[in-house]
Amino acid sequence: MDFFEPEIETSVPEQLRELQSKRLSKVVNYVYEKVPFYREKFDQQGIEPEAVDSIEQISSLPLTEKDDFRDNYPYGLFATDLRDVVRVHASSGTTGQPTVVGYTKNDIKLWSHTAARTLVCGGACPDDIIQVAYGYGLFTGGLGMHYGGEELGATVIPISSGNSRKQLQIINDFGTTLICCTPTYALQLLETASEEGIDFHDLPLKAGFFGAEPWSDSMRKSIEKRMNLDALDIYGLSEIIGPGVSSECLAKDGLHVFEDHFYPEIIDPQTGEALPEDEKGELVVTCFTKETLPLIRYRTRDITRLWREKCDCGRTLVKMERVSGRTDDMLIVRGVNVFPSQIESVLLDIEETEPHYQIIVEREGTLDELEIKVEVSREIFSDEVKELQALKDKIARAVSETLNLRAKISLVEPRSLKRHQGKAQRVIDRR
Ligand code: DLL
Numbered sequence: 001m002d003f004f005e006p007e008i009e010t011s012v013p014e015q016l017r018e019l020q021s022k023r024l025s026k027v028v029n030y031v032y033e034k035v036p037f038y039r040e041k042f043d044q045q046g047i048e049p050e051a052v053d054s055i056e057q058i059s060s061l062p063l064t065e066k067d068d069f070r071d072n073y074p075y076g077l078f079a080t081d082l083r084d085v086v087r088v089h090a091s092s093g094t095t096g097q098p099t100v101v102g103y104t105k106n107d108i109k110l111w112s113h114t115a116a117r118t119l120v121c122g123g124a125c126p127d128d129i130i131q132v133a134y135g136y137g138l139f140t141g142g143l144g145m146h147y148g149g150e151e152l153g154a155t156v157i158p159i160s161s162g163n164s165r166k167q168l169q170i171i172n173d174f175g176t177t178l179i180c181c182t183p184t185y186a187l188q189l190l191e192t193a194s195e196e197g198i199d200f201h202d203l204p205l206k207a208g209f210f211g212a213e214p215w216s217d218s219m220r221k222s223i224e225k226r227m228n229l230d231a232l233d234i235y236g237l238s239e240i241i242g243p244g245v246s247s248e249c250l251a252k253d254g255l256h257v258f259e260d261h262f263y264p265e266i267i268d269p270q271t272g273e274a275l276p277e278d279e280k281g282e283l284v285v286t287c288f289t290k291e292t293l294p295l296i297r298y299r300t301r302d303i304t305r306l307w308r309e310k311c312d313c314g315r316t317l318v319k320m321e322r323v324s325g326r327t328d329d330m331l332i333v334r335g336v337n338v339f340p341s342q343i344e345s346v347l348l349d350i351e352e353t354e355p356h357y358q359i360i361v362e363r364e365g366t367l368d369e370l371e372i373k374v375e376v377s378r379e380i381f382s383d384e385v386k387e388l389q390a391l392k393d394k395i396a397r398a399v400s401e402t403l404n405l406r407a408k409i410s411l412v413e414p415r416s417l418k419r420h421q422g423k424a425q426r427v428i429d430r431r
Contacts, residue, residue, distance in 0.1 A: 003113070003120040003152060008260045009315045013308065016317075020055040020263055023288035028052045028061070031294055034079035037072055038296065058265065059274040063284065063297045066099065069239070074100040080292045090138040091238040098138070101238045102292040108147065110289060114244035114258050115148025121249045121256060121315075122207055122232040124178055126153035131174075133167060133181035133189075134212065135422050136160045140242025141212050145180040148244060154178075161185055161421040164192035171203050179208045179229075183215040184424040186223050186231070187355055191415075200227045207250075209234045211243060213423040214323050214341045218348035220252075222355055233322050239298055240285050246320050251312040254319030261289045264318060265297070266306055269327045280305040282327055283320070301327045303339070331361055331427065333368045336405050340426050343372060346398050352380050352391055356417050363431045370407040372399065375414050 008016070031038040032049040041062050042049060052061070068077065074097075075082060086105050090098035103111065124130070130149040134141025142160055149156040157174060159167060161181060167189060170176065181189075186208060193200060208227065211234035223231045235255055236245035245262050246255040257264050262285050266275045269282040283300045287293070305321040325339030332338075340359055347353050354375040362369045372395070380391065392409045399407045418425075 003116040005117075006314070009256070009317055011316060013316065016260065017055050019260060020288070021053060023260075024055050024058060024263070024286070025053045027286070027288050027294050028296065031079060031296060035077060037068065037077055055263070058263065058286065058297070061296055063267075063272060063299050064295050065299050066239075066301070069099045070097055073097050075102065077295075078102050078292050079294055080104055085292055087143075088138075089140045089143075089238050089242065091140075092138075099239060101140075104291040107241075107290050107292055110261065111144060111241050111244060112147040112151035114241065114261060115144050116151040117148075117258060118209065118234050118244050118247040119145075119148050119152055119154070119178070121247050121313075122178075122209055122230070122234075123250050124149075124152060124154060124207075128152075128154040128177045128206075129157065129175050130154050130178045130180065131157045131159055131167070131171060131176040133159055133161050133179060133185060134243075139422065140236070140238045141180070141182075141422075144236070144242035144244060145209065164189050165196065168193055168196065168198055168203075171205060172198075175204050177204055177206045179205055181208070181210065182212045182420075182422055182424070183210040183219055183223065183231075184213060184420050185422070186210055186227065188419055188421065190223070190226050191419075200229070203228075205229045207232060209243075209247070211235055211247075214325050214329075214339070216341050216345040216348060217322070218345045219355060222348055235302075235320070235323060237300055237302075239293070239295060240287055240300075241290065245285065249311060249313040249315065253311060254307070254321060256311065256315050256317040257306070257320050259318055262287055264306055264320065266304070267299075269301075269303075278305060278307050280321075280324075283323075303327060303330075329427070331359070331370075331429065333361060333370045333405060336403065338403055338405060342403055343399065344426075346402050347372070347374055347395065350391075350395055350398060352376055353395070354414060356419075357426065358417050358428065359426055360428045361431055368431065370405060371410060372407050373410045373412050373417065375417055376411050378414050381411065381413055 029049045084104045085102040087103045090100045132145045136142030207230040220231045232248045234247040236243040246257040265284045266281040275281045283302045284297050302323045304323050357374040360371040395409045
């Protein structure tokens with residue numbers, strides 16, 4: 001099986017629209033028949049599934065939200081009988097119940113296929129040795145990339161996350177060429193390598209498939225330089241399938257959305273109105289081809305932009321900008337909207353800082369106070385007070401110039417901030 005499919009991935013948009021129209025019509029009728037939640041919703045809004053026969057009609061369909069999972073916990077949104085479900089995963093929401101997702105055998109095949117496409121999009125081939133350092137378990141990162149690697153015919157090392165010394169030893173001894181983990185965990189590996197006196201330039205790694213959390217382009221550059229590999233952004237979410245929804249190729253100019261299965265739209269997060277191509281807003285995704293959880297217009301809460309242009313790699317699939325944050329991650333500090341990833345970009349552009357930081361927001365009286373704690377190297381930390389003050393002023397100035405925000409900067413010792421093996425928790429909002 002070939003995981004670069006030119007008839008889909010390099011097709012002209014009209015051809016793809018035809019396929020999408022057919023698939024939309026099919027899935028709308030399918031969920032109407034199988035999922036009471038959708039039947040009620042369509043009936044309430046007077047939507048007749050048989051009348052939906054074109055992808056242009058998609059914006060007239062209702063949106064599905066995270067709360068709909070909560071209201072139908074755990075299996076209420078499933079369109080298949082549980083006896084046909086061969087796997088469940090769940091994402092731990094920040095509040096309350098986990099969001100439960102299910103897969104039939106065919107869904108697992110589809111997922112393996114799109115995860116293999118993600119790998120091939122980033123240059124992988126069956127000769128590769130893939131170390132899967134995403135967590136295994138209810139999180140979709142580990143098993144998703146694992147099945148993708150096997151489907152491709154590559155050699156998969158299912159190490160999961162954690163135990164960084166062992167990870168490094170295995171990269172070296174087993175000849176790992178590709179690594180899959182969160183960007184945060186890549187930083188952890190770098191830190192352990194430096195403690196152990198290991199230079200990534202001596203290791204066989206060629207590329208990293210990093211995702212599951214927002215990270216900036218400055219972080220990419222820093223990781224690429226220090227890890228001596230191509231750092232690629234891969235995106236997905238459990239509700240839609242897991243990793244394998246969109247991913248970067250080596251041109252690193254936007255993520256290719258696998259829109260033959262996962263149809264993306266951008267809406268205004270406030271009004272829910274569909275926005276035209278190129279405008280930034282909340283990503284909404286419809287799954288055309290899944291059996292157990294075929295969601296219609298699912299609100300991801302992720303902020304991005306879509307645009308269409310032929311990529312240097314030949315793909316014509318719609319492109320998605322790297323996710324800058326989530327609608328529920330956006331901080332409003334003294335009226336200014338700010339995403340943690342914007343702060344990250346500013347920090348990483350300052351040479352003297354390390355890529356480990358924490359953002360703390362407090363309210364003193366009626367005023368919001370923003371504090372940024374950032375680690376600096378041991379040499380800098382032991383510098384004179386005067387020099388440390390100069391560095392603090394430099395960071396504060398950069399934050400103020402870029403984000404129009406006044407922030408208190410605290411320089412902290414190396415390794416003093418909490419480390420994470422999966423997704424980082426960088427914001428503490430005490431308001
Ligand atoms: O994080 C699936 C995944 C695993 C994607 C491994 C990529 C690699 P969830 O745990 O359900 O699934 O979390 C989904 O993570 O809505 C985004 O907010 C965030 N996210 C995922 N990939 C990226 C990315 C997996 N490349 C949520 N950039 C999504 C920014 C990302 N955020």
